[in-house]
Amino acid sequence: MKIIKEIEKIKKIIKKIKMENKSISLVATMGNIHKGHLSIIKKAKEITNVTIVSIFINPMQFNNEKDIKNYPRTIEQDFNLLKKNNVDIIFYPKEKQILKKTKSLHTFVEVPYLSNILEGKKRKKHFRGVTTIIAKLFNIIQPNIALFGEKDYQQLFIIKNLVNDMNYDIKIISVPTIRHKNGLAISSRNIHLTKKQFMLALNIYKNLKYIKKEIKKRQKNIKEILLISRKKLTNKGFVIDLLKVSDRTSLAPFSKNSKKIIVFLSVIIKNIRLIDNIKVNL
Structure with a gap:
């Protein structure tokens, strides 16, 4: 080398x-x-x-x-x-x-x-x-x-x-994103997390999976799904910096014509900013 x-x-x-x-x-x-x-x-x-x-x-x-x-x-x-x-x-x-x-x-x-x-x-x-x-x-x-x-x-x-x-x-x-066994995306910023914060951060991917599941069920509109997810995260102490659903092929906001979408989530835990996303095919 x-x-x-x-x-x-x-x-x-x-x-x-x-x-x-x-x-x-x-x-x-x-x-x-x-x-x-x-x-x-x-x-x-x-x-x-x-x-x-x-x-x-x-x-x-x-x-x-x-x-x-x-x-x-x-x-x-x-x-x-x-x-x-x-x-x-x-x-x-x-x-x-x-x-x-x-x-x-x-x-x-x-x-x-x-x-x-x-x-x-x-x-x-x-x-x-x-x-x-x-x-x-x-x-x-x-x-x-x-x-x-x-x-x-x-x-x-x-x-x-x-x-x-x-x-x-x-x-x-x-x-593809590499994750810990518990789902948290591996990131350079994870080194700054305390054990307690690391356990809290597991809710990031958990929430993304919830959003994906609800979108695919099509029983609620996306605005409602994101509102529920936002409440779940803020109740656990996260500061949400970004929670958006976009068209995966253009990054434009989700529309009724979108077939391949992506959910972006950025949160802050005690000044540590963590990002993740999940793909959804409709």
């Missing part, structure tokens, strides 16, 4: 790989590698010759300095896990390698409408930060395939649009 920190060095390695006609997959991360990342890496290794994992804590996608300071940094543990899982290359650049200017002055890449709805409504410039750095990684690494988890479904959808709009010759593959 190679650990590369310089852009010019990884570009030379990429050039050599391309000359050997080997396919490249990219798994973009911010570190704190967990089972969710490892499931994506496993898929990447199945479909390409060379798997590259990037580790870069992206300051452009954080809304405040406190969040970025609190983001878990476990780099030595990450290296060991990635080595154990036979990753070929880790791209681990310093911030000044990726951001040549301050983030406020840096050129950005944005998918406008999709970045300002749902999660993006309150988290201003979050997705703009994501797409800017993803575009830079695509330019540097030039992967044949890039893989992203479905837990961040809006992000996945936005990146697919970015690739299409900017004519990147990259195939985007989505990987």
